[in-house]
Amino acid sequence: MDQLELDYITVFPYGNQNLQKAFWFDQEGFDAESMMADPESFDPKGTLWKKFIKTCKIKLNSKTNFASLFDEEAGYLIDSFRDLLKLFKLRKLRKQELILACLNKKQAAKFTQITEEYFLSQLVESDSSLNAGVHVICKDTIYEEEAEAQLKNVILTHKDVLFSIGMPDLHPGRGYPIGSSIITNEVIYPPLIGTDIGCGMSFIKTPIPSSKIKTKAIEKWAKRLRSIDTYLECDHEELANFEFKWATEENVPALKEFGKEFFNQIGTIGAGNHFCELQVFEEILDQEEFEKANFTEDSAYLLVHSGSRGYGKHVLDKFITEYQQNGVKGFEPDTPEYDQYLQEHDDACNFAKRNRACIAMRFIKELLGDSEALDEAEGEFNQEETKIDVQTDIKILDRLDCSIDIWHNYMEIEEKLIPTTQVDPLDEDWKSCDLIKQKVVIHRKGATPADKGYVVIPGSRGSYSYLVKPLEENAWLSGYSLAHGAGRKMSRSKALAKGKHTHKNIESLLKTPLENRVVCENKDLLYEEAPEAYKKVEDVVSDLEYFNLIKIIAVLKPVMTYKFKKDQRKNDK
Structure with a gap:
């Protein structure tokens, strides 16, 4: 695989209505596949990796410690999500943001939706012995895409969710969907209930x-x-x-x-x-x-x-x-x-x-x-x-x-x-x-x-x-x-x-x-x-x-x- 010259990076802060913030910067090229497979052997002193992560953090004002890279030739995200999911499961990622580094702005825009869907599917398949599921109890009632996106984001941003289910009266709320039943594996998430407890x-x-x-x-x-x-x-x-x-x-x-x-x-x-x-x-x-x-x-x-x-x-x-x-x-x-x-x-x-x-x-x-x-x-x-x-x-x-x-x-x-x-x-x-x-x-x-x-x-x-x-x-x-x-x-x-x-x-x-x-x-x-x-x-x-x-x-x-x-x-x- 040829070395990739990365000059564009975008971040997806899940749970936020503003799905992406974009920042341009120059970066030395490196073999993304080798880097993600074994950063230490590819870059023994970790100089390039540290520089890349540091640049991400500075540009994005983020505390996240993970970046996933897009492989232009293969046309999909290189297989680094396993590490990301492992960090989620071990609760070592506090600020759950997915960083996607691309070759250019056009490419990033093109694969924004693919990235979100891929990440969701990987998380659903890997999160627990029970698959995390999203569905809406709806046949004829119309609901907004934003509300369904919020249901998905609950799974993306909360590690122990088993099911995120919308009712027929589902509609968008302030960060979390209204008309929802979120089932977790014994963990309590207060924001999923909201401010008016007992309403x-x-x-x-x-x-x-x-x-x-x-x-x-x-x-x-x-x-x-x-x-x-x-x-x-x-x-x-x-x-x-x-x-x-x-x-x-x-x-x-x-x-x-x-x-x-x-x-x-x-x-x-x-x-x-x-x-x-x-x-x-x-x-x-x-x-x-x-x-x-x-x-x-x-x-x-x-x-x-x-x-x-x-x-x-x-x-x-x-x-x-x-x-x-x-x-x-x-x-x-x-x-x-x-x-x-x-x-x-x-x-x-x-x-x-x-x-x-x-x-x-x-x-x-x-x-x-x-x-x-x-x-x-x-x-x-x-x-x-x-x-x-x-x-x-x-x-x-x-x-x-x-x-x-x-x-x-x-x-x-x-x-x-x-x-x-x-x-x-x-x-x-x-x-x-x-x-x-x-x-x-x-x-x-x-x-x-x-x-x-x-x-x-x-x-x-x-x-x-x-x-x-x-x-x-x-x-x-x-x-x-x-x-x-x-x-x-x-x-x-x-x-x-x-x-x-x-x-x-x-x-x-x-x-x-x-x-x-x-x-x-x-x-x-x-x-x-x-x-x-x-x-x-x-x-x-x-x-x-x-x-x-x-x-x-x-x-x-x-x-x-x-x-x-x-x-x-x-x-x-």
Whole structure:
């Protein structure tokens, strides 16, 4: 092989949206094949090799200690990935960057995609006794290539990943895909869960008869409903420890001291796609299952979507500051760091559950006041809503029946049946795939558990939601997870720009084609969360049904969605 004159180098920092940074430099030629096969015999003193690596580091401002070279004649990357993979497996590469040195800029551009695909395939084939697999549970739902690339990048940048699986509502997130279930070999990676640990949904039977859900009543409620975003005026520590039942026969655990500084946020929805929505059953598709689960058409239900607020962000920020910035990407089992994160994670999940319960309490209190007489389903309005007596007001929860409470940003450690090979959901062979039982960590980011009973998959505020029963026999295919909603098809910035152009009269967004009344006084949020910014939830649910992951029990119609309202109490007093 002739000597190669290298004058171009490009780096692929996987996990970063900017896939390559290019730098030109002059370099002495050397026999790349011999160099990579045995650097010491080719260059006994290591002078040339050290110079090359030093130049790479200087030009790329990188701490990586590996460079792979492209063989122009052979037309493929020379066989040096074995060494790279070995370093990954031995955890000796902290900054996982693949450096590709080429003859010229044109060649580098030409083989950028080949390099990425080759590296992924090599990593998948060599990473463990179980092949690391990437697939999306999708037949008709459209998802962006960027989201699938993020699924692949999870494998490239995290050594112990077994499977990286996208749900039908998959869409790109900030570095990590939303609508994903990432299964690892016992290692915990906090960023795969994200900032809003414990974010999820509560589905609550209210004391409001569905027969009372009339347009006139809804308009009256919407006008007098005041902010439930402001902090409650109460003993927040008492609120954090008060015992009550919520979608379980056991009491919700009292909160630990980890998040004490965030206790005042309990009972607040938060921004983004969080909401509180009053719903009624539109259609029952499986009457037997519906009755078996003790649901009823006679009552209105409340769907609350919120999380751990600032507490979850605090937990992740702590990880980034204390560990990730020092080269630690995840936590191994049986270490103090692992146990500490697990405690804080579980506490944040309980925080989120308690938060959803208090949001429901506030919402119902706003609608019904303190009245016990529900004949008119209107009650008496309480002028001092932010001031609550925990011992008294929390008893409103006794009048609510939380049927479902699930997290969709969290992780669990369990023994699960895992495929022994990669899986293609569109290939019928997946049904005969061999499974083995193994202890794993399931990281869910925007994914509902498929093995915890009934779940509600909500659409946008302009579409129906679906009550479904997960079919656990096929849960392994989707990483024991389901879609957590419709999933965005438009970024917030794009939805905002398009919304301002399309909806000149913003009042039109306060009422959907389903006659759902939207309560939101944040104009940008109205545009960002407009129904057209989301995929069709019907397609998402249809895909889950196609792969035999769910049975649809009933369809729910939204009648009033609360997003945000300014606090007017100061003006009222």
